[in-house]
Amino acid sequence: MRKILVIGATGSLGKVVTENLSLQYEVTGTYCHSKHDERITNIRYLKLDVTDKFDFEKLEHVYDCIVLISGAMPATMHGYQPQKYIDVNITGTLNTLEFCKKTKVRKMIFVMSFSDVAGSFYSGIPITTEQPRSLAMTGDHAVYGISKATACDLIEHYHQEYGLQTVIFRIPTVYCADDNVNYFVDGSKRTKAYVQMIRNVVQYQRIEVWGDPQNAKDMPYVKDFSRLIELAVKSKTAQGLYNAGTGSPVSLEQLVDTIIEIFGEDNSIEKVFLPEKNSQPNFTFDMSRTRAEFGFVPEYDLRRMFLDIRENVDPLVWQSGDK
Known part of the structure; x- marks a missing residue:
């Protein structure tokens, strides 16, 4: 059975993704702050600080794929701590990539914000994966967007330099069925x-x-998103950026x-x-590349x-x- 590591397995997104993957794979989920449901016994949970490269040493060297969901974002940040975006989103991604290189993980899946195309909202034209970046350079989302875009550049470097298969899903707000209101x-x-x-x-x-x-x-539902992650885990050919909306x-x-x-x-x-x-x-994603690669059509x-x-x-x- 293939072994999957989900980093950020206890948040609103990570919880559903992790539990869905555990139906087919041997899954280890990590958490930093949010507690996991101890009633779930088929998933192994570990506490992991992605900003500390030495904390990765507690992990096994056996994973076939890593799904990196955890990240610092404005929606969960009390006050304004721009350094946290750098530490978690950039250094945390780099530490994960280094772990992939060191332990010969073959695939990494990354969850990207749609902040990189904020300048394309309100145009009435579906946003493609080839859309030039248009990051906001003012406001509380600026450093966040910069940090996520930088993380994507690091991921592309590790793909080109070391042959790591990398799949990046650009998401809008994903709606969830939980009490995180x-x-x-x-x-x-x-x-x-x-x-x-x-x-x-x-x-x-x-x-x-x-x-x-x-x-x-676009208003994607978490159960559709978790299915898309599952399809990416299975894919041998997927590479690069994919929109993860509804179209x-x-x-x-x-x-x-x-x-x-x-x-x-x-x-x-x-x-x-x-x-x-x-x-x-006011925006929507062009989902043609995602449909072509994964055969993905939202069910919800x-x-x-x-x-x-x-x-x-x-x-x-x-x-x-x-x-």
């Missing part, structure tokens, strides 16, 4: 927008529609109507339009995703928070 904006904690929308529907029978209702974005952007209006359908008790939910508020991003549309979230998230989550 908060994130950080400019270092301050906020409730995720879709969570607040669901709470308003459930508790107050109203929902706010911010900005332009026609702005549309079918969801407008804010569609999102609102679907939340009302799935979480509203009837059709009397009040829609409150606030065009003066900030709109959601928006409605099926929210049905699955409703089924798997404790209803008490929707009963919390402010109006």
